[in-house]
Amino acid sequence: MKINKQSLKTIIVLAIVVGFVATAHAADFKVGALNPLTGVGGPYGPGMLQAIKISAQEVNHAGGILGHKVVIFSEDTQTDPDAAVRAAKKLIEVNKVSAILGTWSSGITMSILPLTTRAGIIEMSVSGAPAISKIGKQTGLVFRTQASNTMFGIVFAKIAIKEGYKRAATMAFNNPSGRGNTEEFAKNFKAAGGKITGSVVYEGNQPSYRSELEKVLATKPEVIVLGSYMKDTTIILKEWYQLNEPVKWIAPAWAVNPKLIKTLGPNVTEGIIAVDTVPNEGSEAYKRFVKSFKKVTGMEPKRNPYAAMVYDQMNLLALAAEAAQSTNPKAIAAKLREVSGPPGKMVFSFEEGVKMLKAGKKINYDGASSAIDFNASGDVSPTFGVYQVEKGRLPLKYTMRP
Amino acid sequence: MQILQALANGITEGAILALAALGITLVFGISRFANAAHGDYMTTGAYGAYFGTGFLGLSMPMAALLGIVTAAGVGLLFYFLVFKKLSRNSSAVNLIVSIGVAIFIRYSIVLFAGSEQYSYGLPILRAWRFGELRIFPMDLFFIGTSVISIAFVHIILRYTEFGRKMRAVADNSQLARVSGIRVENVEVIMWIMASALAGIAGILIGMKTVVDPLMGWNMLLAAFAAAILGGLGSPGGAILGGLIIGISQEMSVVFISETYKVAIAFIVIAVVLLVRPWGLLGHREAVR
Numbered sequence: 001m002k003i004n005k006q007s008l009k010t011i012i013v014l015a016i017v018v019g020f021v022a023t024a025h026a027a028d029f030k031v032g033a034l035n036p037l038t039g040v041g042g043p044y045g046p047g048m049l050q051a052i053k054i055s056a057q058e059v060n061h062a063g064g065i066l067g068h069k070v071v072i073f074s075e076d077t078q079t080d081p082d083a084a085v086r087a088a089k090k091l092i093e094v095n096k097v098s099a100i101l102g103t104w105s106s107g108i109t110m111s112i113l114p115l116t117t118r119a120g121i122i123e124m125s126v127s128g129a130p131a132i133s134k135i136g137k138q139t140g141l142v143f144r145t146q147a148s149n150t151m152f153g154i155v156f157a158k159i160a161i162k163e164g165y166k167r168a169a170t171m172a173f174n175n176p177s178g179r180g181n182t183e184e185f186a187k188n189f190k191a192a193g194g195k196i197t198g199s200v201v202y203e204g205n206q207p208s209y210r211s212e213l214e215k216v217l218a219t220k221p222e223v224i225v226l227g228s229y230m231k232d233t234t235i236i237l238k239e240w241y242q243l244n245e246p247v248k249w250i251a252p253a254w255a256v257n258p259k260l261i262k263t264l265g266p267n268v269t270e271g272i273i274a275v276d277t278v279p280n281e282g283s284e285a286y287k288r289f290v291k292s293f294k295k296v297t298g299m300e301p302k303r304n305p306y307a308a309m310v311y312d313q314m315n316l317l318a319l320a321a322e323a324a325q326s327t328n329p330k331a332i333a334a335k336l337r338e339v340s341g342p343p344g345k346m347v348f349s350f351e352e353g354v355k356m357l358k359a360g361k362k363i364n365y366d367g368a369s370s371a372i373d374f375n376a377s378g379d380v381s382p383t384f385g386v387y388q389v390e391k392g393r394l395p396l397k398y399t400m401r402p
Numbered sequence: 403m404q405i406l407q408a409l410a411n412g413i414t415e416g417a418i419l420a421l422a423a424l425g426i427t428l429v430f431g432i433s434r435f436a437n438a439a440h441g442d443y444m445t446t447g448a449y450g451a452y453f454g455t456g457f458l459g460l461s462m463p464m465a466a467l468l469g470i471v472t473a474a475g476v477g478l479l480f481y482f483l484v485f486k487k488l489s490r491n492s493s494a495v496n497l498i499v500s501i502g503v504a505i506f507i508r509y510s511i512v513l514f515a516g517s518e519q520y521s522y523g524l525p526i527l528r529a530w531r532f533g534e535l536r537i538f539p540m541d542l543f544f545i546g547t548s549v550i551s552i553a554f555v556h557i558i559l560r561y562t563e564f565g566r567k568m569r570a571v572a573d574n575s576q577l578a579r580v581s582g583i584r585v586e587n588v589e590v591i592m593w594i595m596a597s598a599l600a601g602i603a604g605i606l607i608g609m610k611t612v613v614d615p616l617m618g619w620n621m622l623l624a625a626f627a628a629a630i631l632g633g634l635g636s637p638g639g640a641i642l643g644g645l646i647i648g649i650s651q652e653m654s655v656v657f658i659s660e661t662y663k664v665a666i667a668f669i670v671i672a673v674v675l676l677v678r679p680w681g682l683l684g685h686r687e688a689v690r
Contacts, residue, residue: 038509039616042517174661201661205620207418207611210411211655214404231519235611242538244528263521263612 029068029327031056031314032075032091032100034112039079040204040229041104043259044306047297048102048126049074051307054292055314055350062351065321070314073097077104081111088112092119098329099317102310103127105229106149106177117141121329122336124313126306128152129176130184136378141333143316143378145309145369147277149177149227151402153184155275155384156225156250158400160185161192163273165248169221170199171212171236173228181227181252197221204232210239217245226251234260241268252276253387258303258394266392278385278399279308280370284348285315289368305369312367316340319353319365339363341373403534408652414541416648417548418606422625423632423640424552425599431572431635432592433485435496440600441622442507447473447601448608448617449511455522462522470601476507477597478590486589504619511615519612544606551602552641555595559637568592572635624667631671633684642682646670 033052036045056070064070073095075087084103091097092115099122103109106129113135116123123142125132128149136142160168168189170182179201186196198219200212213236216224224247226233233255240247241264249256253276261269279302280286289311293301301307320335321327338344339353344362347353356363365372370382384400422444429437450472454465480503488496529536559565570578571588579585600618607617628647632639647667654666674682 038512038517042512042615043519045517203661203664205616206664207607207621208411208415211408211652212660214407215655215660218404231612231614234519238526238611239538241526242529242540243536259518263519264526268526 027068028071029065029321030071030073030095030097031317032073032088032095032097033102033310034075034077034084034087034091034100035102035310036079036104036108037074037076039077040231041077041079043230043257044104044254044304045076045079047293047299047301047304047307048104048310050297051289051293051311052101052314054289054296055311055318058292059314059318059350062354065318066325066327068327070318077108079105079108081107084108085111085115088115092116092121097121098327098332099124101313101317102306104306105175106132106180107175109144110176113142122317122333124310124317126309127177129180131176131180133377133379137376140378141329143313143333143336143374145312145367145372145380146306147382147384147402148379149180150184151381151384152181152252152275153186154188154402155386155400156181156185157188157192157194158402159250159273159275159386160189160194160223160225163223163248165194165223167195167197167220167222168225169197169216169219169223170225171209171216171228172199172201172226173204173232174201175204178227178229182225185225185227202232204229206232207235208239209236210243213239213243217243217247221247223248223250225249226255228252228255230255230257230260234263237264237268237272249273250275253305253385256389256394261389261392261394266389269389270391272389273397274387274389274394276305276385276387277370277382278396279305280367280382283366283368283371285312285366286368288349308367308369312365312369312372315350315353315367316365316372318350319347319357319363322354322357323363336378337374337376340365341371404656405653407535408656409649410535410537410541412649412652413645414538414544414648415651416645417545418603418610418644419621419624419628419648420641420644421548421551421599421603421606422621423628423644424555424637425596425603426625426629427632427635427637427640428555428592428596428599430629431637432568432575432589433489433496435493435500436626436629436634437596438497438500438622439480439504439507440596440625441618441620442504442511443473443477443597443600444604444607444618444621445511445615446476446507446618447604448613449515450601451605451608452515452520452522452613456520462524465522466602466605469605470598473601473604474594474598477593477600481590481593485593486586489589508615508619515615517615519614521612522609524609540609544610547602547606551599552637555599555637558595564588564591624664627668627671631674631681633681635685636681636683639681639683 035048077084103125106127109125109127125144126146172178172182198216249272253274256274319339320332323335324331344364447469451465451469454460454468527539628643632643651663654663
């Protein structure tokens, strides 16, 4: 048989394609890690990806999910809903993943949920928008290891009351999370007898928010509550300091973090209150995670609370698959609630959990980020930490339950 | 008073925007395409300056110079590597390739510097008060830098031998070539100027906000809009366009809603272009 050059080329290309497809063969359990590797979530995304990989490695080390090796496909959301949708499509259609983990920022999670729902796969996020709970309740395929903005709003209001404020204003980044935080805050603050003097919702990615800031400052609030991200918060605080108007600040800790304090310096940031959930420090899972995370990334896990949250997502996904004795996403989703909460024997890792499940016992995974007992909407109820900037440091002042 | 304050804020925004739009319009005038990598040339300038302050320990003026040179160098590099070779292709081809260049630059920056935000560590000065009006000292510096840079470009275009050649190429490059003007030389110098302007704009934004990999890209749409509003290829139009967009955005916070300030700026553009499709100061012939 004579093979001409053209058909030889075709054969080689075909062989490569077949080989490529074969390396990710059907026996693998495929998981999409859809993290904000760049954009405003950039400080967190790379660490989150590492945390998912750490968990996958632990699962594979313990024999994989029902004998299937866990393979992670990573895509970058660029913290941009358009890019996230493209990436999710690729993960679903090309890689055929069973679950997408670690979406950060509610705008992004909301934009890819229609895709994951249609494909019938599991979506686990670290986003807070209240609307995500509704979809979770309907489909049973949506879970998150971050507290919802409803809870953040309740906690913000409790803090403002505890600190003795009577007049508050809000500034929100125009997305479901930003608006969720401040709207829930306003509702609860008013219910507790406080007055909302003004509120603005601003479009992100602007070089200045000065006119917006002056608009709320003109209403003379004692405190401004933010539903914002680090970059816009940096710019807002910089402009506020230049304006020289005394006011206090309460912000989510993903916006006011050590990096922001370093950028602006201790003078500007003194006294700002930052709020986030605290990791589950008493748990074996947290201790083990901290060790692995430091070893792999050389970073302090406390600076990236989402890393522990996504680490728990991967562990829970693997445990639920074992409990379901199936790799079908719907079957796994049906078991996620059961393995995450009581009743059952407390376990802190995949390895422990699998042993218990094989022995026919029920388990209750106690995670690195929180105790993680998913409710009917796929939500968790962690403990919150209230931090306050003090001479350029961000020590924990007290903890609070919503 | 609120209106006056919004006007002042808008002028600062507009001054920086004008600087970015001027670079875009220069490229369009000579090389005949909208350069989507212009935003990332701005980012390059900002990172060049950060490299100067953060790593080399240079003073801010020296670091800024380094940033401008870096941006100009990168602009020139991609001219020789990419755009020069594509100069015979349509402007659509060049535009699409420039998007590729933009992404390449952005992720090269992420690769070397990460995606975290940086700052030049300059002191943050309190506002000066004039009655109810509050002026940031830094804003005056931004406006001043912008005015000086634009004036410099204007003088080159209007009153120098090179400027005459450049305008000749912009008007009709074939005729200019036949008249003995070396079009390639004009292009090289134009790219250096446009990229250096991008560098200056990037450094100003970095001083005003923070330095991060998306800073230039985020400004690009507004800068394009300013250039189109003024009339692509018209330097005066770019400045006017920048100011109109900056001021209308800040005014809309006072009168309409801060949430839609970006949208409102674009409505202004849509209305202007309906009446004058060639832009405020553009030439009718530019519409093809």
